Amino acid sequence: MPSSLSSMRITRVGATALVVAGALAISACGKKAPAQLPPDPGPATSTDTGQSSGGYGMAQPGSQADFVAKMMGADTIYFALDESTVDAQDQASLAKQAQWLQQYPNKRATIEGHCDERGTREYNIALGERRANAAKNYLASLGIDPSRITTVSYGKERPIALGSDEASWAQNRRAVTVTID
């Protein structure tokens, strides 16, 4: 049916547009953004994974260090309380990830799903899996072969923000994409 085809195309175009808008949207969208964003990975001279064998301190193109540097925080998406919905801000981050993954078609990635500490342990492992899976499905919808992506859930066992407050919990409800070197 032509109508559904064209609506699909519109969605694709929309996603591409969001890529452009993504960097701006991250700081602008306050709906559920963490009070403190994860540490800025800094300029492309980042050496935080020791993979920067390229010249002049540049991360080697296609490496996890390069991915982290290029994403500028978009390697992580955040979720509302008890939710695993990928919203507009998450879509922008995932589109940025998809762009990188399309540039390096041989790279594989793991998406780690996490929860805040205010839930029961077993349920949070299942919820973290649901979040990682939502991110994976969205990347697949952008044309990334799902066989390149695995998921793992750590539930509430690996918080990144250590406080027991709303701001910390918002940072911990996340899915982090880690490419495999």
Added chain:
Amino acid sequence: MKITRVLALGLMLTVSGTAFAQTAPVITPPAPQDGGLEVTVSDDSAWNDLGIAITTFATDQDVPTRTNAGTTGQLGRALAQVVAGDLKNNGLFKPSGPDGLPQPAYGQIQAPDYTPWAARSADMLVQGFVRAGGDGNLTIGCYLYDVQLKQQLVKGGWQVPPSDWRRAAHKCADMVYSRLSGESPFFDSKIAYIAETGPKDHRMKRLAIMDSDGANHRFLTSGQSMALTPRYSPDYSKIMYLSYLNGQPSIYAYDLATDRQTLIARTGAPTLAPRWSPDGKWVLYSMAKGGTTDIYRISSAGGGTPQRLTNGPGINIGGSYSPDGSQIVFESDRSGSQQVYVMNSDGSNQRRISFFGGRAATPEWSPRGDQIAFTHIAGNLRVAVMNPNGGGMRHLTDSWQDEAPTWSPNGRIVQFFRTTKSTGLASIWQVDLTGRNERKLPTPVGASDPAWGPIRP
């Protein structure tokens, strides 16, 4: 590890035992009433006021033993301390001794002098003996007397290897507790749990076990892979738990005799929330796939095709069998938030039972069958109980974060773990069904996910 009940206890002692023939119970224990939780609860205050003197167990010959307590004389004191500790730490009765009490002579164990005990306002008297056998094994006897009636109420004797001496003391405490309360025993049992060390963002989580009083503590895993949510098999031969050993969360069965572990199912997807059926023949696990989680049943002997018990939507997880094995209580967010459901053990007739607001998680069916303990999430996380039909909800705890209840073998006490705000430090606590006698268990490091096993044979 064998504990032998000594039946012909009279033959073990050389003193003339007029008291051995006493079998007729003099005090009628509170009659167990079917479904009458309120009745049982109100009974507590009555027997909780009983003063019980627990004296150093006497020995015929003070000789070395192969226990960590020392000679038979020292062991006699240690045995009485374990018995007193069991009763005291659980808020049961008003135990005193062995320190500060007169020590009965070996010959008095079966023929107590009641007069001084009445003067000390002790209602009950526990005496015992310990003897070393030629084979290194120990024979331990335990006697409960009613001081006012001047009569023996019950006696027990056990032959144990030196390494199991504490079990004889727990059996003695169980005998005293059961005879006086009318409840089933629970002291001679073990707890599997997760030992936690290190900072909040890099916490090491190891599988560990201990006796019901915290003794005989042992770490089972090294901590290289995160371990979570253990469950003892009903016969104590295995522990199922969640491990990140292969990167994905997967359930392993840890064999306690061989210290080997095996994956319970090769699914290619993460498995979590292991549970045993009461007869040990079945294992429940939950598997996350494609964003949904469902509960499966598989034979514990291995082999066979896993049977899927739930079929979405959302997250269906956990599962705790009713004592007769006919039903399973589990958790599902199919309604939009975590709630408690009951189904037949083949997966049929699934129905929600929690309707009191907030979220309800980690249900565990009482070994007595009359209550379901669970985590109630409404702001804070609290441990609560309800009837199997969802009525009669009561909170047992009130703290920032208490979760994952597990029942004592007799269904009188609930253990759970408490997380401290900000630090995230975890510790195991227990509380009785009345909501009283809340206390922290002694563990060498941080502790979570307690799983209380059944009474040992």
